[in-house]
Amino acid sequence: MSNHLNRRQFLGRTMASGAVLTAGLKAAAQAETSAEPVVVGVVGMNRGKALALDFLQAPGCRIKYVCDVDQNRLAEGKDAIGKASGHVPEAVTDFRRILDDPEVEAMAFALPIHWHAPAAILACKAGKHVYVEKPCCHNPREGELLVEAARKYNRVVQMGAQRRSSAVIMEGMTKLLEGAIGRTYYARGWYAALRGTMGRGEDGTPPEHLDYDLWQGPAPRRPYRSNVIHYNWHWVWRYGTGEAGNNGTHMFDLARWGLGVEYPKRVTAAGGRYRYDDDQETPDTEMYSYDFDGGKTFTWEGLSCNQPGPEGMFVGITFYGENGSLIVGHDRYLLRDANGKEMENKAGDVGGVDHVINFFNAIRSENPSSLNCEIETGYKSALLAHLGNIAHRTGHALRCGEKGHILDDAEAQTLWQRDYEPGWEPTV
Numbered sequence: 203m204s205n206h207l208n209r210r211q212f213l214g215r216t217m218a219s220g221a222v223l224t225a226g227l228k229a230a231a232q233a234e235t236s237a238e239p240v241v242v243g244v245v246g247m248n249r250g251k252a253l254a255l256d257f258l259q260a261p262g263c264r265i266k267y268v269c270d271v272d273q274n275r276l277a278e279g280k281d282a283i284g285k286a287s288g289h290v291p292e293a294v295t296d297f298r299r300i301l302d303d304p305e306v307e308a309m310a311f312a313l314p315i316h317w318h319a320p321a322a323i324l325a326c327k328a329g330k331h332v333y334v335e336k337p338c339c340h341n342p343r344e345g346e347l348l349v350e351a352a353r354k355y356n357r358v359v360q361m362g363a364q365r366r367s368s369a370v371i372m373e374g375m376t377k378l379l380e381g382a383i384g385r386t387y388y389a390r391g392w393y394a395a396l397r398g399t400m401g402r403g404e405d406g407t408p409p410e411h412l413d414y415d416l417w418q419g420p421a422p423r424r425p426y427r428s429n430v431i432h433y434n435w436h437w438v439w440r441y442g443t444g445e446a447g448n449n450g451t452h453m454f455d456l457a458r459w460g461l462g463v464e465y466p467k468r469v470t471a472a473g474g475r476y477r478y479d480d481d482q483e484t485p486d487t488e489m490y491s492y493d494f495d496g497g498k499t500f501t502w503e504g505l506s507c508n509q510p511g512p513e514g515m516f517v518g519i520t521f522y523g524e525n526g527s528l529i530v531g532h533d534r535y536l537l538r539d540a541n542g543k544e545m546e547n548k549a550g551d552v553g554g555v556d557h558v559i560n561f562f563n564a565i566r567s568e569n570p571s572s573l574n575c576e577i578e579t580g581y582k583s584a585l586l587a588h589l590g591n592i593a594h595r596t597g598h599a600l601r602c603g604e605k606g607h608i609l610d611d612a613e614a615q616t617l618w619q620r621d622y623e624p625g626w627e628p629t630v
């Protein structure tokens with residue numbers, strides 16, 4: 203645990219035992235605690251660059267490091283964050299260097315998904331708090347390990363499901379949970395885009411500016427392929443989780459929140475890679491369905507190569523209840539009565555900066571349970587993507603038991619975890 207954190211903890215504890223402090227000392231301690239910036243390292247300079255700019259909008263943040271295994275992206279990230287903050291961060295290719303710096307209190311990871319849980323676990327072990335992008339894990343076992351690490355090392359770990367911190371979406375969800383549409387029993391979530399083909403790649407030599415070995419990290423080694431890096435790894439099972447894990451995780455999270463459910467008891471999948479004939483392994487057209495105890499069902503429709511989605515929205519979820527429906531879109535909610543008449547329609551901010559502020563507040567108050575998407579919540583939502591993908595990949599209808607574990611299906615159970623490059627297996 204860092205000296206920096208010890209100082210924050212010391213101040214917090216001494217403030218709590220007011221008897222030992224004069225009023226003046228208490229005020230000084232309080233001022234230092236609130237003024238003291240959270241020192242952060244941000245890893246992965248695509249989404250991570252945008253995330254870093256959100257971090258800088260939250261009061262009391264200093265980005266000491268940026269990190270990427272691609273030198274071009276690293277230079278761009280360093281430049282953008284230096285300009286935005288007036289403080290040029292150190293640029294490194296191996297995030298383990300940042301873990302060694304005791305001044306760094308928190309890490310943010312926006313990486314290919316096969317890296318999320320292994321990196322976040324290493325950070326917890328090094329005493330850092332973690333903001334990890336969605337989905338927080340490449341497979342269910344890694345999610346379980348990450349939750350275990352957060353508990354064991356008592357770290358504040360937030361998943362990047364920023365709608366959990368969006369004022370307008372919180373308002374809509376509160377209305378839903380307070381009964382605006384009566385008993386809610388069905389939700390349909392979707393994402394619709396016009397993605398192109400990833401084509402057919404060729405094995406070859408990685409570009410000089412990329413540390414391909416470190417890019418692969420925990421994934422078993424394979425030759426560099428020309429059409430996977432960047433971004434298209436989403437469509438390759440070895441690294442990604444398809445559209446379900448990519449954009450779906452946001453909707454799975456809203457579904458669980460609005461329906462008030464945790465683990466499904468039955469999962470089915472339909473769909474395939476229909477639009478293009480290329481290297482993509484994950485479906486571009488997917489319908490996953492989830493039955494929960496208490497008579498509640500959620501369906502997910504991922505359309506990677508078609509628009510528009512339902513309601514003319516590219517992303518959204520409709521909750522259906524006895525007395526109407528509530529739609530949550532990208533940054534809005536819409537309430538309708540049972541006849542479809544619009545009762546409310548409100549737009550706002552999607553919640554990016556507020557989610558970061560929530561993360562920093564939880565660090566300052568040393569209270570992980572004050573997080574809006576604490577890692578156990580995040581994992582349960584990511585798990586829905588994984589279970590849908592497992593149902594798709596096996597072609598089986600899954601029955602799930604305690605904590606979503608798959609029952610009586612040896613083939614599906616093999617996909618609960620993955621193989622690792624030797625030496626890279628995550629341990630808590």
Ligand SMILES: NC(=O)c1ccc[n+]([C@@H]2O[C@H](COP(=O)([O-])OP(=O)(O)OC[C@H]3O[C@@H](n4cnc5c(N)ncnc54)[C@H](O)[C@@H]3O)[C@@H](O)[C@H]2O)c1
Binds near residue numbers: 246250270363364
């Ligand atoms: N919450 C959101 O709204 C939101 C939005 C976009 C992306 N995301 C998530 O962010 C993650 C990243 O997405 P992206 O679009 O930036 O992907 P990307 O492939 O474009 O970028 C990933 C970056 O990570 C770098 N990288 C890979 N391994 C690394 C390592 N070991 N150390 C340092 N850098 C490494 C890559 O070189 C690349 O620059 C994904 O999980 C995605 O789902 C979340």
